[in-house]
Amino acid sequence: MERLTPVAQRAPGRWQIATVKAIKAETPRVKSFRLELPMWMPHLPGQHYDVRLTAPDGYQAQRSYSVASSPLDEGEIELTIDRIADGEVSPYFHDVVVVGDRVEVRGPFASYFVWRGESPALLVGGGSGVVPLMAMLRHRRRAMPEAEMRLLYSVRGPDDVIYADELGEETVVTYTRATPPGWTGHTGRIDAELVASLAEPTATAFVCGSNGFVEAATRLLMEVGVPAERIRTERYGPTG
Numbered sequence: 373m374e375r376l377t378p379v380a381q382r383a384p385g386r387w388q389i390a391t392v393k394a395i396k397a398e399t400p401r402v403k404s405f406r407l408e409l410p411m412w413m414p415h416l417p418g419q420h421y422d423v424r425l426t427a428p429d430g431y432q433a434q435r436s437y438s439v440a441s442s443p444l445d446e447g448e449i450e451l452t453i454d455r456i457a458d459g460e461v462s463p464y465f466h467d468v469v470v471v472g473d474r475v476e477v478r479g480p481f482a483s484y485f486v487w488r489g490e491s492p493a494l495l496v497g498g499g500s501g502v503v504p505l506m507a508m509l510r511h512r513r514r515a516m517p518e519a520e521m522r523l524l525y526s527v528r529g530p531d532d533v534i535y536a537d538e539l540g541e542e543t544v545v546t547y548t549r550a551t552p553p554g555w556t557g558h559t560g561r562i563d564a565e566l567v568a569s570l571a572e573p574t575a576t577a578f579v580c581g582s583n584g585f586v587e588a589a590t591r592l593l594m595e596v597g598v599p600a601e602r603i604r605t606e607r608y609g610p611t612g
């Protein structure tokens with residue numbers, strides 16, 4: 373038997389079997405999964421885990437999912453997964469996984485797209501790109517409420533707002549396709565005016581979403597004066 377120190381047992385590279393403790397429907401195509409981890413270690417807000425599925429014939433599929441929860445939730449992580457209709461892994465989570473199931477995960481990973489208390493921070497998320505930003509927001513509320521943080525969140529329509537019940541005063545939502553009845557806030561894709569109204573000159577920006585969203589948001593942030601070295605990005609998928 374290999375002998376491991378406690379640190380090695382908790383090393384992020386090791387696969388472990390997590391148990392699904394709760395599942396929450398966030399929107400018609402997004403669900404959050406709260407997982408209990410036997411070798412849990414605290415993550416930095418912004419980090420992700422790898423998830424691996426293995427079919428009976430040995431075929432394996434592996435994908436990355438950002439942690440949505442605060443590292444203060446000891447022993448647990450929350451992953452929030454958008455159902456990609458023709459995908460392999462995300463429909464499995466939505467259609468097959470139930471509370472009590474066990475899933476293989478390893479992490480946390482990433483050292484660049486992480487919030488270490490930078491203030492002011494401007495978070496810019498498109499669609500499910502809000503997930504790691506929510507970890508930052510949740511952690512700030514619990515651990516560093518004095519840190520300045522704004523969230524600019526771009527969604528298609530009212531049915532697509534993830535964490536709707538948790539978005540507070542620090543959040544500005546823009547609807548790109550359909551708006552809630554009576555909406556008087558922002559509509560359309562993020563633009564320079566909207567970004568400029570939120571981006572303080574000394575802000576560190578965290579941008580997450582599809583490739584197209586991240587490119588557009590980064591360009592706008594630079595246009596309004598946020599230097600490239602203070603813009604951190606995470607890209608989720610191929611489309612915009």
Ligand SMILES: Cc1cc2nc3c(=O)[nH]c(=O)nc-3n(C[C@H](O)[C@H](O)[C@H](O)COP(=O)(O)OP(=O)(O)OC[C@H]3O[C@@H](n4cnc5c(N)ncnc54)[C@H](O)[C@@H]3O)c2cc1C
Nearest residue numbers: 435436437438452453454456458459460461462503608609
């Ligand atoms: C660091 C990192 C963190 C991530 N965190 C999250 C997260 O918190 N929540 C989340 O839902 N996803 C997240 N993703 C995306 C996730 O890893 C998968 O790519 C996604 O769930 C699709 O996997 P799938 O097996 O269902 O689809 P696949 O079988 O991989 O793809 C099926 C089809 O969908 C297209 N596609 C793949 N991904 C996307 C996408 N994101 N948007 C649109 N089309 C796509 C593919 O091109 C393909 O045509 C993250 C990705 C990275 C790299």
